[in-house]
Amino acid sequence: MTVLNIEKYGSKVLRQKSQNVNEISKDIKLLANDMLETMYFAKGVGLAAPQVGKLLRLCVIDVDEKQKSPIVMVNPEVVFGEDKKYLEEGCLSIPSFYEKVKRFDKVTAKYTGLDGNKKEVCAQGFFAVAIQHEIDHLDAKLFIDYLPGFKRKIIEKEIKRKRKRKMGDW
Ligand code: ZN
Numbered sequence: 001m002t003v004l005n006i007e008k009y010g011s012k013v014l015r016q017k018s019q020n021v022n023e024i025s026k027d028i029k030l031l032a033n034d035m036l037e038t039m040y041f042a043k044g045v046g047l048a049a050p051q052v053g054k055l056l057r058l059c060v061i062d063v064d065e066k067q068k069s070p071i072v073m074v075n076p077e078v079v080f081g082e083d084k085k086y087l088e089e090g091c092l093s094i095p096s097f098y099e100k101v102k103r104f105d106k107v108t109a110k111y112t113g114l115d116g117n118k119k120e121v122c123a124q125g126f127f128a129v130a131i132q133h134e135i136d137h138l139d140a141k142l143f144i145d146y147l148p149g150f151k152r153k154i155i156e157k158e159i160k161r162k163r164k165r166k167m168g169d170w
């Protein structure tokens with residue numbers, strides 16, 4: 001398995017919509033495993049294919065602190081959501097920034113597993129947030145898009161400053 005490069009804010013690929021995965025090929029399985037490895041290495045709880053430069057509807061999630069509950073979602077979609085709440089979130093493509101975003105606290109999502117079978121999952125809290133956050137990536141959306149304009153501008157300024165000084169992961 002390989003740790004892949006994670007695309008950061010400003011990269012064009014993060015603003016392009018992903019295509020459906022038509023077949024769970026060997027390459028898709030390999031990519032999913034590399035994405036899990038990359039996510040664990042970066043200490044993240046979710047990673048979507050566009051974040052590693054692939055415009056495919058594929059994401060991996062593991063909200064277990066022990067990193068023992070990986071879930072690979074191919075062509076995922078939220079089919080039900082309720083009870084909107086504010087929860088703090090971050091993104092491996094926007095390292096060191098955390099903001100509260102209003103999302104469904106409970107969701108039901110449908111997806112295809114790496115075994116090719118159709119699956120359904122009911123999620124709550126942090127897991128539900130992760131699913132919505134990762135599916136957003138497939139639709140070219142980032143969590144900071146939900147913030148008011150002035151807050152986004154502050155973050156963009158901070159990113160520029162961090163990039164110049166090569167601070168943290170920037
Ligand atoms: Zn993200």
